[in-house]
Amino acid sequence: MNRLRKLGVVAFVYVLLAGGSADPVETVTDTNVVTGLDFSHSVSLEEHWIVQEGLAQALLSPEILRAIQAGHHGRIGFALFGWHTTIMPLLPWMRIGSADDAELAVQRIRAAIIEQIATEATLRRAESRFGRPTDLSHALSSATAMLLAAPFRSRRSVINIIGNGPDNVNEDAQGARDAALALGFTINGVVLGHDPDVIAYFQQKVVGGPGSFVEHVPSPEGMAEVLRRKFINDIVIGFADGSEPEPDH
Template sequence: MLTTLALLMSLTAGAEIAATSTEDVDVELVLAVDVSGSMDLEEAEVQRAGYVEALRHPEFVDAVRDGLTGRIAISYFEWAGTIRDNSYISWRIISGPEDASAFAALLEARPIATRRGTSISGAIAYGAKLFDASPYSGMRRVIDISGDGPNNFGAPVTPARDAATALGIIINGLAIMIRPSAAYGSLDDYYSNCVIGGPGAFVLPVQEPEDFSVAIRRKLILEVSGAEPPTRVVSAAGQPADCMMGEKLRPGYMERYYPELDR
């Protein structure tokens, strides 16, 4: 309980100096993309291409235009054991194909590199704070997290999730299962039990490289439209998962010092 309260206070710190909202949008969407070391170069390239293609797809643009205001605010960052501020792409408005293509171009131009550690809790906390700096007012606030493994660095994931959802933030997940590890079982069940949260939250699994762009587009359309996701993509009724499995699989990991994670 104290951990959850501390995280909640951390997420709300600085809210009093947040930017004043000046424009209404249907959703404020944060894309939090995994670049941890367990993502090999092929997976990282497929993931990047999937986001670029999905953002440029006419179905995504149509979903944006069909909203009440016809526009969304979107931002992006990459995470591993820690988060580098230079991976952050600040808030942009998307209201049509030109805006969507321009944002996709920013992602496409970024170098692809992976880093050590997997801190989903850190990604949630970082993403939650971005809403304080948003100059937009969304009817919904969503953090969209992609990842290919359980939390194994930093704070436990469930208190971070609970602190964010207490602020009215929805957390959805994309469970990357292209090269699944038998050590931690079904990653979509882990995401369902431990990561996602908020009204209508869902997780989509990706099991084949060729399914990546379709899954990302499908997820973005659901998030933009606010539509109820089909039952088959909601894993709330999945198998129970140990939300500390990542930490348990790395004995001594939390006590050792990894200076490269701090760079």
């Protein structure tokens, strides 16, 4: 319960930083999706370029748009952040329900990641002896707080974690995972590379909730396809049970 109370406080801070809801009238979405990108030193800057373009191609694909528009409300909430031992906002919550929305999201993501990669390049030259560890627990707790503070109401909330290693800071990721699951959230994972130990770690201590899954990207060429397939699963599973849509207010 201490972790859940702490998440509530952090979520309140996110609301204050965001200035409250982005819409004067509450918006209902089919799914709220927040994605965290691993910026620890085990992920190269070249891999970040590949992830960036994979995200762009996935979000702009016609299959993603069709999946979104087939939902009860025809829109999703989407947010993106980077993480290592700290959290780096990359895309604040925005609503995606059209090709124009997706294009705007991609423009903002590309600009934010380009800026973050430039910052990381400078920091990594200065910190080459030490590196940046992987605080996966913090990433999960922050994603949970972002979902609690989302300006859109939704019957399904999804956390996506994209990374290539286990938590190596303090507490393991399992506690933060369990706190998110206790709130009814789903956590999915994308492992960069094909290390069976990392894949098993994600399966056992990171993902969970209804319809959860772990994907892995064995080669850079497969990034866009894996992310496209992952986002479609995120979106479609949210209304595939045939349940009645919630009314807009």
